[in-house]
Amino acid sequence: MNEQVNTAQLTPADFTTDQEVRWCPGCGDYAILKAVRTVLAEVGARRENTVFVSGIGCSSRFPYYIDTYGFHTIHGRAPAVATGMLLANPDLDVWIITGDGDGLSIGGNHLLHILRRNLNCQILLFNNETYGLTKGQYSPTSHQATRSPSSPGGSVDSPVDPAGFALGCGARFVARGVDTQIKQLTEVLKAAYHHKGASFVEIYQNCIVFNEDVFEDFTAKSNIADHQIQLESGAPLLFGKDKSRGIAFDPSSLGLKTVDASSGEADILMHDPANYNLASALARFANPDNPVATGVLYDNPAPVYTGHPVSTGKRSLEDVLRGGFSWQVGKNE
Amino acid sequence: MNIASNKELQEQATAETVVVRLAGDSGDGIQVIGSQLGLASAMAENDLGTFPEYPSEVRAPVGTTYGVSAYQVHFGGRPIKTIGDEADMLVALNPAALKTNLDTLKKGGVILIDVGSFTQRNIEKAGYESSPLEDGSLNNYHLLDPDISKMTLEAVADTGLNRKASMRCKNFWALGLVYWLYGRDRSPTVEWLNRKFAANPDVAGANVAALNAGHAYGETMEATATNVARMDQPPGTYSFVTGYEALAWGLAAAAELSDRQLVFASYPITPASPLLHTLAKLSDIGVRTFQAEDEIAAICAAIGVSFAGGIGVTSSSGPGIALKQEAMSLAVSAELPLVIVNTQRAGPSTGMPTKTEQSDLNQALYGRHGESPLVVLAAGTPAECFDLAIEATRIALTYMTPVILLSDGFVANSSSPWTLPNMDSLKKIEVKNHTDTENFNPYHRDPDTLARSWAVPGTPGCEHRIGGIEKDYATGHISYEPDNHQKMTDVRAARIDGIAKSIPPLKPDQGEAEGEMAVVGWGSTYGPISRAISNLRARGLSVSHIHLTHIRPFAPNQNELLKGFRQILVPEMNSGQLVNLLKAEGCPHAEKLSKMTGRPFQVKEIEEAVMSRLEATDE
Ligand SMILES: Cc1ncc(C[n+]2csc(CCOP(=O)(O)OP(=O)(O)O)c2C)c(N)n1
Numbered sequence: 020m021n022e023q024v025n026t027a028q029l030t031p032a033d034f035t036t037d038q039e040v041r042w043c044p045g046c047g048d049y050a051i052l053k054a055v056r057t058v059l060a061e062v063g064a065r066r067e068n069t070v071f072v073s074g075i076g077c078s079s080r081f082p083y084y085i086d087t088y089g090f091h092t093i094h095g096r097a098p099a100v101a102t103g104m105l106l107a108n109p110d111l112d113v114w115i116i117t118g119d120g121d122g123l124s125i126g127g128n129h130l131l132h133i134l135r136r137n138l139n140c141q142i143l144l145f146n147n148e149t150y151g152l153t154k155g156q157y158s159p160t161s162h163q164a165t166r167s168p169s170s171p172g173g174s175v176d177s178p179v180d181p182a183g184f185a186l187g188c189g190a191r192f193v194a195r196g197v198d199t200q201i202k203q204l205t206e207v208l209k210a211a212y213h214h215k216g217a218s219f220v221e222i223y224q225n226c227i228v229f230n231e232d233v234f235e236d237f238t239a240k241s242n243i244a245d246h247q248i249q250l251e252s253g254a255p256l257l258f259g260k261d262k263s264r265g266i267a268f269d270p271s272s273l274g275l276k277t278v279d280a281s282s283g284e285a286d287i288l289m290h291d292p293a294n295y296n297l298a299s300a301l302a303r304f305a306n307p308d309n310p311v312a313t314g315v316l317y318d319n320p321a322p323v324y325t326g327h328p329v330s331t332g333k334r335s336l337e338d339v340l341r342g343g344f345s346w347q348v349g350k351n352e
Numbered sequence: 353m354n355i356a357s358n359k360e361l362q363e364q365a366t367a368e369t370v371v372v373r374l375a376g377d378s379g380d381g382i383q384v385i386g387s388q389l390g391l392a393s394a395m396a397e398n399d400l401g402t403f404p405e406y407p408s409e410v411r412a413p414v415g416t417t418y419g420v421s422a423y424q425v426h427f428g429g430r431p432i433k434t435i436g437d438e439a440d441m442l443v444a445l446n447p448a449a450l451k452t453n454l455d456t457l458k459k460g461g462v463i464l465i466d467v468g469s470f471t472q473r474n475i476e477k478a479g480y481e482s483s484p485l486e487d488g489s490l491n492n493y494h495l496l497d498p499d500i501s502k503m504t505l506e507a508v509a510d511t512g513l514n515r516k517a518s519m520r521c522k523n524f525w526a527l528g529l530v531y532w533l534y535g536r537d538r539s540p541t542v543e544w545l546n547r548k549f550a551a552n553p554d555v556a557g558a559n560v561a562a563l564n565a566g567h568a569y570g571e572t573m574e575a576t577a578t579n580v581a582r583m584d585q586p587p588g589t590y591s592f593v594t595g596y597e598a599l600a601w602g603l604a605a606a607a608e609l610s611d612r613q614l615v616f617a618s619y620p621i622t623p624a625s626p627l628l629h630t631l632a633k634l635s636d637i638g639v640r641t642f643q644a645e646d647e648i649a650a651i652c653a654a655i656g657v658s659f660a661g662g663i664g665v666t667s668s669s670g671p672g673i674a675l676k677q678e679a680m681s682l683a684v685s686a687e688l689p690l691v692i693v694n695t696q697r698a699g700p701s702t703g704m705p706t707k708t709e710q711s712d713l714n715q716a717l718y719g720r721h722g723e724s725p726l727v728v729l730a731a732g733t734p735a736e737c738f739d740l741a742i743e744a745t746r747i748a749l750t751y752m753t754p755v756i757l758l759s760d761g762f763v764a765n766s767s768s769p770w771t772l773p774n775m776d777s778l779k780k781i782e783v784k785n786h787t788d789t790e791n792f793n794p795y796h797r798d799p800d801t802l803a804r805s806w807a808v809p810g811t812p813g814c815e816h817r818i819g820g821i822e823k824d825y826a827t828g829h830i831s832y833e834p835d836n837h838q839k840m841t842d843v844r845a846a847r848i849d850g851i852a853k854s855i856p857p858l859k860p861d862q863g864e865a866e867g868e869m870a871v872v873g874w875g876s877t878y879g880p881i882s883r884a885i886s887n888l889r890a891r892g893l894s895v896s897h898i899h900l901t902h903i904r905p906f907a908p909n910q911n912e913l914l915k916g917f918r919q920i921l922v923p924e925m926n927s928g929q930l931v932n933l934l935k936a937e938g939c940p941h942a943e944k945l946s947k948m949t950g951r952p953f954q955v956k957e958i959e960e961a962v963m964s965r966l967e968a969t970d971e
């Protein structure tokens with residue numbers, strides 16, 4: 020770690036820049052910005068050691084609003100730029116901000132590779148199921164039949180699930196949060212920060228202009244209890260009013276099923292974030308049949324990528340130059 | 353006999369230079385014996401140039417014409433600038449190699465074939481209707497036709513290798529005979545074989561036995577050996593290097609001279625990959641390499657490296673460079689140092705990946721979006737690859753700009769003797785990170801270089817946000833103001849133009865600084881142009897050779913120098929890209945000499961073009 024000269028605790032305000040925030044009033048991005056500033060203060064992040072890297076999209080404007088180092092790069096490529104930063108200086112605390120279009124359409128390849136390499140960074144993917152900045156076209160996460168300027172008759176592509184994608188890529192930390200569930204979101208972000216390796220967090224974000232309330236079925240206050248299961252490590256997988264429903268193993272499908280938990284007879288599973296199969300099955304849960312899983316789905320650290328090892332001192336450049344066949348011409352043999 | 357005639361006799365028996373072309377199936381080990389012949393010649397105090405030509409198929413069927421691999425070596429007792437227009441000797445280890453390479457051999461030249469490989473089947477596979485050994489088609493040549501296959505098997509019989517492994521020593525048998533014919537010393541090759549196969553003494557021994565057997569064959573057959581002139585080389589320590597090695601070492605040297613972490617990020621592509629391979633072997637001197645998922649990731653990672661304070665270097669060839677263009681513009685806008693190496697190949701699209709061309713100059717100059725000027729340099733020899741790798745890094749770090757360094761398949765893969773540089777005598781690259789927090793602004797500029805301040809993450813008090821969005825000239829914050837965009841556009845251009853001040857004045861490589869004609873070149877046409885000009889000058893013609901390494905910006909005195917010549921001829925392996933630039937930038941009388949065959953210029957092509965123009969003006 021870099022030497023930290025000033026160890027005074029910073030506040031969320033210390034991470035706020037003098038730049039005017041330019042998102043539409045009411046955009047979910049504001050809440051995420053606030054949560055991130057809070058988390059940075061709480062975990063004791065140092066401004067000089069922190070870098071926010073983003074691609075292009077509404078969400079990717081994020082670095083301008085956080086008073087750390089920041090780099091707003093090009094569409095989809097933030098993971099690649101971040102990789103270079105970490106190869107040059109592995110002590111940096113790097114946060115990648117990306118959207119569903121940025122991260123999964125144009126940048127899907129880079130997202131795959133940063134996850135499977137396991138670079139030490141946090142990746143926050145703001146999922147609003149639309150391309151906000153380019154005015155509302157359907158995105159790779161849009162559910163089928165989404166009507167948009169580029170799909171007036173309804174989209175025909177089948178959507179990708181970001182968390183499932185991340186797990187498939189070999190990510191060792193995968194979590195979900197919601198822009199309006201700040202308490203859970205800050206907890207998730209803190210866990211992501213503390214995880215060594217690439218931490219992937221999908222954040223359901225409401226684009227009030229182009230895709231308002233698309234997640235209402237499980238994020239509206241009145242729907243949370245019945246349509247979301249908020250994961251907690253070591254706690255039983257229960258949800259619903261009065262925790263009356265739970266998740267159990269389904270031998271017939273080798274998967275999970277939702278069961279009635281009120282009788283106390285069902286074998287309700289405990290959440291174990293180190294269990295890959297459980298995380299994968301939970302990631303696939305979707306309304307209306309099953310609750311959407313939020314919180315930390317998977318947290319199972321593996322060695323962090325630092326590139327091919329380099330060392331100095333064994334040979335010098337002079338040794339390299341003279342190492343092949345070299346010969347002397349002239350007197351001083 | 354008086355001394356003069358004695359000298360005359362001696363000169364007759366001594367060749368000033370010799371061109372040997374080795375060809376065989378891709379599995380025959382032609383590249384290995386080619387580079388050994390190069391090394392043996394270098395150690396025999398010859399100057400030389402070499403060039404490998406590979407088939408583009410990874411493993412073409414044995415015996416086919418598209419599976420032929422070749423290696424040309426030009427060596428002798430005067431400075432060698434090219435691989436030689438025509439070969440004096442062709443070694444063809446099978447009929448397909450003969451068929452595809454005969455046109456490179458001069459009339460009356462020597463052909464060495466392995467008669468054992470001229471079976472009916474192989475002759476047919478090569479596409480011959482009748483055996484070239486019998487139909488008189490080789491009458492104009494001097495044919496040596498030992499049964500190399502058989503004699504190799506005999507020579508290695510008691511080394512314990514099986515038949516297949518024994519047959520693999522054929523190449524060294526042929527090399528042994530070549531060594532006899534040109535008086536090369538076998539010991540560097542024996543030493544190399546023993547080192548290379550240290551873990552496999554049987555294999556080393558068999559190859560040495562084959563080499564010796566080929567050599568002994570020459571001796572017993574009393575084949576006439578040619579004496580090759582030796583060079584008076586300037587004193588120094590020499591090595592035998594390829595362009596890509598010199599480039600890799602130059603980048604490593606630049607990292608040492610600037611005391612910064614070099615991170616080389618690349619994605620494999622022919623003919624650029626050897627640079628990645630060479631640098632990957634330098635991790636023990638602190639070089640970091642990153643094989644990215646694609647070219648876009650490679651350049652973006654390099655940009656990330658520079659943002660974090662290292663030297664970001666990326667490399668590719670035409671198609672991959674095309675993918676990097678958006679990110680190059682980002683580096684221009686963010687004003688970050690970056691070195692982009694383009695080892696050009698023949699295009700368009702996948703084109704002819706193993707063949708050489710200089711057709712990405714326009715791409716380097718203009719291949720970005722928006723107005724995004726950057727620096728373009730071009731290397732034409734292995735020595736220049738080393739020097740320009742350092743120069744590219746110096747400019748990138750000093751001026752906070754991307755630099756494109758053009759190489760090509762020919763300069764990258766050809767090799768020549770090289771005087772090893774003395775690291776202590778190389779100039780340090782002094783660029784400091786910005787750490788002063790007082791009124792910090794990332795777009796504050798050094799009035800001299802117009803470079804912005806480079807504060808790197810980890811520096812307290814200099815936190816800042818940058819990106820591709822237009823920045824305010826004064827504060828560095830986002831700005832869409834019309835006048836500001838004009839001002840930023842102007843300053844980005846002025847910064848690149850201003851680099852000219854730091855470039856040494858351009859001088860002719862050969863000849864006077866004014867006169868009837870200058871032949872202007874860049875990149876790997878250096879060798880053939882240089883040789884052509886020295887031949888023409890030896891005939892008393894007033895022509896000069898001007899070689900450009902800095903293409904954007906030009907050396908400050910370039911226009912003035914070119915104005916001193918009545919005619920300007922620009923040979924290029926493209927259809928006139930530099931010519932058009934010269935015309936646009938104040939040299940309207942520049943004339944093109946274009947060649948796009950995938951092969952380098954021949955000396956005589958340039959000589960003829962110069963002569964025809966000089967004669968035309970005589971009338
Ligand atoms: C190479 C390139 N292609 C296309 C664009 C246009 N573009 C900018 S943002 C964007 C989509 C952003 O969507 P998302 O990542 O979901 O972010 P949001 O705006 O919704 O936060 C597109 C297509 C671009 N800037 N660059």
Ligand code: SF4
Pocket residue numbers: 041042043045046047048077078147151152225226227228229
């Ligand atoms: S368009 Fe949507 S995502 Fe973009 S700022 Fe507005 S509300 Fe937010």
